Amino acid sequence: xxxxxxxxxxxxxxxxxxxxxxxxxxxxxxxxxxxxxxxxxxxxxxxxxxxxxxxxxxxxxxxxxxxxxxxxxxxxxxxxxxxxxxxxxxxxxxxxxxxxxxxxxxxxxxxxxxxxxxxxxxxxxxxxxxxxxxxxxxxxxxxxxxxxxxxxxxxxxxxxxxxxxxxxxxxxxxxxxxxxxxxxxxxxxxxxxxxxxxxxxxxxxxxxxxxxxxxxxxxxxxxxxxxxxxxxxxxxxxxxxxxxxxxxxxxxxxxxxxxxxxxxxxxxxxxxxxxxxxxxxxxxxxxxxxxxxxxxxxxxxxxxxxxxxxxxxxxxxxxxxxxxxxxxx
Amino acid sequence: xxxxxxxxxxxxxxxxxxxxxxxxxxxxxxxxxxxxxxxxxxxxxxxxxxxxxxxxxxxxxxxxxxxxxxxxxxxxxxxxxxxxxxxxxxxxxxxxxxxxxxxxxxxxxxxxxxxxxxxxxxxxxxxxxxxxxxxxxxxxxxxxxxxxxxxxxxxxxxxxxxxxxxxxxxxxxxxxxxxxxxxxxxxxxxxxxxxxxxxxxxxxxxxxxxxxxxxxxxxxxxxxxxxxxxxxxxxxxxxxxxxxxxxxxxxxxxxxxxxxxxxxxxxxxxxxxxxxxxxxxxxxxxxxxxxxxxxxxxxxxxxxxxxxxxxxxxxxxxxxxxxxxxxxxxxxxxxxxxxxxxxxxxxxxxxxxxxxxxxxxxxxxxxxxxxxxxxxxxxxxxxxxxxxxxxxxxxxxxxxxxxxxxxxxxxxxxxxxxxxxxxxxxxxxxxxxxxxxxxxxxxxxxxxxxxxxxxxxxxxxxxxxxxxxxxxxxxxxxxxxxxxxxxxxxxxxxxxxxxxxxxxxxxxxxxxx
Numbered sequence: 001x002x003x004x005x006x007x008x009x010x011x012x013x014x015x016x017x018x019x020x021x022x023x024x025x026x027x028x029x030x031x032x033x034x035x036x037x038x039x040x041x042x043x044x045x046x047x048x049x050x051x052x053x054x055x056x057x058x059x060x061x062x063x064x065x066x067x068x069x070x071x072x073x074x075x076x077x078x079x080x081x082x083x084x085x086x087x088x089x090x091x092x093x094x095x096x097x098x099x100x101x102x103x104x105x106x107x108x109x110x111x112x113x114x115x116x117x118x119x120x121x122x123x124x125x126x127x128x129x130x131x132x133x134x135x136x137x138x139x140x141x142x143x144x145x146x147x148x149x150x151x152x153x154x155x156x157x158x159x160x161x162x163x164x165x166x167x168x169x170x171x172x173x174x175x176x177x178x179x180x181x182x183x184x185x186x187x188x189x190x191x192x193x194x195x196x197x198x199x200x201x202x203x204x205x206x207x208x209x210x211x212x213x214x215x216x217x218x219x220x221x222x223x224x225x226x227x228x229x230x231x232x233x234x235x236x237x238x239x240x241x242x243x244x245x246x247x248x249x250x251x252x253x254x255x256x257x258x259x260x261x262x263x264x265x266x267x268x269x270x271x272x273x274x275x276x277x278x279x280x281x282x283x284x285x286x287x288x289x290x291x292x293x294x295x296x297x298x299x300x301x302x303x304x305x306x307x308x309x310x311x312x313x314x315x316x317x318x319x320x321x322x323x324x325x326x327x328x329x
Numbered sequence: 330x331x332x333x334x335x336x337x338x339x340x341x342x343x344x345x346x347x348x349x350x351x352x353x354x355x356x357x358x359x360x361x362x363x364x365x366x367x368x369x370x371x372x373x374x375x376x377x378x379x380x381x382x383x384x385x386x387x388x389x390x391x392x393x394x395x396x397x398x399x400x401x402x403x404x405x406x407x408x409x410x411x412x413x414x415x416x417x418x419x420x421x422x423x424x425x426x427x428x429x430x431x432x433x434x435x436x437x438x439x440x441x442x443x444x445x446x447x448x449x450x451x452x453x454x455x456x457x458x459x460x461x462x463x464x465x466x467x468x469x470x471x472x473x474x475x476x477x478x479x480x481x482x483x484x485x486x487x488x489x490x491x492x493x494x495x496x497x498x499x500x501x502x503x504x505x506x507x508x509x510x511x512x513x514x515x516x517x518x519x520x521x522x523x524x525x526x527x528x529x530x531x532x533x534x535x536x537x538x539x540x541x542x543x544x545x546x547x548x549x550x551x552x553x554x555x556x557x558x559x560x561x562x563x564x565x566x567x568x569x570x571x572x573x574x575x576x577x578x579x580x581x582x583x584x585x586x587x588x589x590x591x592x593x594x595x596x597x598x599x600x601x602x603x604x605x606x607x608x609x610x611x612x613x614x615x616x617x618x619x620x621x622x623x624x625x626x627x628x629x630x631x632x633x634x635x636x637x638x639x640x641x642x643x644x645x646x647x648x649x650x651x652x653x654x655x656x657x658x659x660x661x662x663x664x665x666x667x668x669x670x671x672x673x674x675x676x677x678x679x680x681x682x683x684x685x686x687x688x689x690x691x692x693x694x695x696x697x698x699x700x701x702x703x704x705x706x707x708x709x710x711x712x713x714x715x716x717x718x719x720x721x722x723x724x725x726x727x728x729x730x731x732x733x734x735x736x737x738x739x740x741x742x743x744x745x746x747x748x749x750x751x752x753x754x755x756x757x758x759x760x761x762x763x764x765x766x767x768x769x770x771x772x773x774x775x776x777x778x779x780x781x782x783x784x785x786x787x788x789x790x791x792x793x794x795x796x797x798x799x800x801x802x803x804x805x806x807x808x809x810x811x812x813x814x815x816x817x818x819x820x821x822x823x824x825x826x827x828x829x830x831x832x833x834x835x836x837x838x839x840x841x842x
Contacts, residue, residue: 183699185690192687195676202635202667202674203688203742204659263678 028282048277049166055251057221059269064194065261066121073132074222075241078102079230092151100223107219115211136238146235156231195262337526343392354550360526367541375550384416385409415488416497425473430455458490478509497528571818579794587611590781596641603806609781616796617785624805625785633658633665664748712741733764754785
């Protein structure tokens with residue numbers, strides 16, 4: 001019975017979510033007017049970019065059995081800093097890099113508190129989430145600062161051979177993260193730390209440095225997403241990114257990343273983010289009222305958590321089985 | 330003096346097996362009022378299982394438990410309490426973040442007429458409950474702020490308040506200071522005079538002889554001896570504890586021992602702790618024996634930098650090191666195979682390949698800092714072959730493997746790393762006989778290749794069978810260093826339990842013999 005369970009779980013993990021995505025797209029092609037047009041597909045691509053980039057960083061954090069609730073607020077702060085820097089005449093490239101740096105610093109603070117002060121990730125990032133939101137209000141004076149001639153507006157609105165730039169950036173982020181998780185020593189260490197931190201330490205891994213690094217990476221992703229967001233709306237918005245951390249977590253979990261740590265694939269997260277994006281855009285095109293959209297998205301999140309829970313249950317069932325065996329030692 | 334009376338507790342022919350393995354096989358034991366019965370036996374003799382049956386945590390397969398001559402069924406911990414049986418476990422069962430009074434009232438809090446907890450009465454109840462143990466403990470204090478000894482006293486008070494007539498103490502002095510132990514002994518004697526029957530589980534001979542009236546020895550799930558302590562002899566007890574037929578599991582080839590690989594000198598874990606000194610040579614297998622909790626793992630963890638130590642020097646190939654992390658130790662050719670495979674070794678959801686390669690990734694980096702997967706894979710396969718794990722299991726999650734194969738995979742991790750010194754902590758725990766034999770062969774191969782191997786093991790025949798020299802650890806210190814010729818199960822057990830006096834420091838530190 002147990003092995004049957006495992007089989008079902010492993011098959012679902014491999015093809016479950018892509019299958020759901022295909023079904024969803026087919027449904028939208030039939031039901032949602034104009035869903036299949038080129039312009040709409042690019043629209044979907046653009047709209048998922050920000051969440052997908054956030055979710056990439058979030059995935060790495062969740063693989064270490066952590067969580068980062070502060071990425072939504074980081075979007076606001078880094079976006080505002082980049083816009084204000086650009087307005088003051090800074091080179092647009094440098095302004096964007098400054099925004100990314102702000103994200104990295106926020107991630108460093110999170111990671112340092114979590115790895116070296118041994119505080120709970122949930123609490124730390126809940127705190128920095130509130131603090132960074134406050135910081136965004138403080139530096140903008142609480143009101144959006146609109147700049148229609150924003151020097152780096154192309155980052156949000158431009159195209160490279162008809163492909164939206166945010167989408168291009170997202171693809172690059174995913175390639176980098178994929179190489180990092182799958183092809184580097186650091187990636188192996190991330191999985192090891194998430195799977196069993198004590199075993200990781202005894203196997204010669206610098207667990208603290210790995211933890212610090214994953215939050216910096218999440219911060220960099222958030223900083224990048226913040227600059228794209230600011231460029232798209234050509235303004236510094238102190239309310240930017242509110243609640244985005246939840247969409248990022250949803251995408252990661254839909255993609256098969258386990259909240260218990262040690263498990264997750266960046267390709268899965270991309271599928272998860274696309275599912276969310278298709279769902280949102282499709283529902284808008286179908287003229288589903290906003291309130292109903294929320295209901296549907298809520299159900300999707302619960303289902304995602306349910307899937308994660310089922311997987312974890314079969315895991316803890318295993319542990320229980322071994323625990324009774326251990327009594328006989 | 331006691332034979333004429335009816336026993337308070339009688340255990341008749343209890344049997345218990347776990348998934349086909351017989352753990353208790355005909356255990357018989359009597360406990361009378363006004364007596365302390367010492368229960369002794371090696372690790373794994375079945376003491377804990379027996380206690381778990383008496384406390385209602387496990388169900389017996391067959392046999393009878395009689396209290397005051399009446400057969401009883403103990404199905405749950407609540408049943409045990411109703412029959413007057415209380416167990417004070419090694420790991421105390423208390424809530425550190427609650428007060429002493431709250432702990433004593435737990436599950437049975439007095440309520441006032443509004444249905445709220447009556448704090449005043451709870452405090453008074455606590456004082457009443459604490460009075461028999463004659464310890465000055467403030468009921469309002471947080472339990473976690475008390476010393477271990479006092480926490481234990483509170484738990485005993487709780488048991489007494491529930492009218493326990495049969496009190497079982499499992500290694501109660503394991504984490505107590507000398508003063509605390511003496512206080513406990515006085516309490517035990519007092520309870521005994523009042524009529525309580527006590528079962529005292531301990532490895533410490535001096536305590537058993539000082540406290541107990543009678544003694545029962547378990548071995549491999551059998552009762553092998555029951556005697557009045559006045560007629561018992563320490564050497565006889567040790568012989569009964571270990572006297573089993575040794576299986577032909579071990580091959581011990583003659584070995585050429587090389588230069589000193591590891592020299593530990595005056596290592597102190599705490600600044601006031603005992604100093605530990607020993608040497609392991611290249612091409613030598615040194616066994617480290619001792620009772621559970623004697624401090625063997627702590628010594629190993631200090632050497633590899635997993636835990637800090639207070640003082641002392643550690644030399645590898647003559648060069649002094651003080652590792653701050655296992656990472657550093659591994660970088661200098663030291664491998665540590667942890668005691669608990671489940672919690673300290675394996676990465677549960679990862680493949681066998683990932684589990685083997687995790688410590689060696691540095692050796693497989695391309696100039697772009699990516700992992701050279703092709704070369705890594707072929708080397709992982711080679712290491713799997715050398716520990717005899719099927720190649721097709723390479724990409725299987727490690728948790729799908731048997732315990733023995735998991736342990737061999739962790740061995741492969743260190744073979745791939747090609748360490749010079751291997752510290753193996755209970756390498757065959759929870760492993761079937763076949764895999765055990767393979768692990769012994771691997772250890773022999775490592776020594777033959779000139780590696781230095783330190784094996785920590787609670788399995789006496791194993792330590793005797795594979796080691797060139799045996800260090801016996803007792804209470805954090807090295808009580809003896811025996812050559813494989815002079816070591817016997819009896820001699821090792823004598824040093825481990827403190828029957829035999831410690832050798833002098835000079836004869837211990839001396840090398841190869």
